[in-house]
Amino acid sequence: MASTLINVPKHARRGDVIEIRALTSHIMEPGYRRTAAGEIVPRDIITSFSCRYNGSEIFRADLFPAISANPYLSFFTTASESGTFTFEWIGDNGLSQTASAAITVE
């Protein structure tokens, strides 16, 4: 099961600097560990995260095996217009997960 927790302020004044936080459930298996039988546990990580604000990309991050499980990302942007933030996580084994959050800018 995969789930995400997004924190975007519901309301902001135009020009405000707002913090956006995104937490997602993922094991982030680095691919370096071995089982008791000596076999490598295959890598299973999120490789890319992006955030779009009304369609235009405002934040992107590449993720690597050293990042801990359930990655939590926090970043800032300027509230310019009402609309939607869309979030996308892409990763190994065909992972592609999206979430969105709305904001009203006055």
Place this chain on the structure above:
Amino acid sequence: MRGIGSIVAVLLLVSARAGEIPQDQRRSGYAFMAPDTQAMQDDDTSNPGMLWVLDGQALWTNRTGAANKACADCHGDATASMKGVAARYPAFETALGRPVDLEQRINLCRTAHQQAGALDHESHDLLALTAYVAHQSRGMPIAPASDPQLAPFLARGRELFVQRQGQLNLACANCHDDNWERHLAGSAITQGQPTGYPMYRLEWQTLGSLQRRLRGCMTGIRAQAFNYGSPELVELELYLMSRAAGMPTETPAVRP
């Protein structure tokens, strides 16, 4: 050998206080954490334990087993029916003649009423359901059941807590009653109060049960850990909950 001897001597010397922690000095593990880790727990959108709570909420209404029943079909809205339940577990189970913890109760419900297989210890679904149920008690004081049938089990839990064991020959009490204000290799020792289980441990990078935490401590003192679900672990849980009676439930807690 001289090195080991002096370590043992130091351990004996630092056992300054002995006996149970006075009521007004009890502190949750939360109080021992860095402000950053406290902030992580306080905000539901940064507390990773909430991911399990959300999954548990979905499982609550998910029909399963031969009976094709969901938890919600019997228990209704968990936010009402499960309020305060986790705060009084482990509870006495008449059919088994011994106490069961919350995870075991969920599995008993699964096998008896849903006619589904029991979930494995520390499996995602069992932790998620337990976290969801325990989350309904967040902020409520731990209120152990006053069932007189629990008394002998509680006494055994207390015995296990003060029983020295393992190659390091330490009892739980040697650290968590006698030396909780000190540090062990840079980490706070803490009082071992079970206020936030299941909890997200940064070291584990996942949610884990109180039994997992207890087994980790036992391995740390180089003792043979009790098996998951063993009566001894439940007795220890029972004693720990009675020791923390009145302290607020924090599930899902975050710990380093």
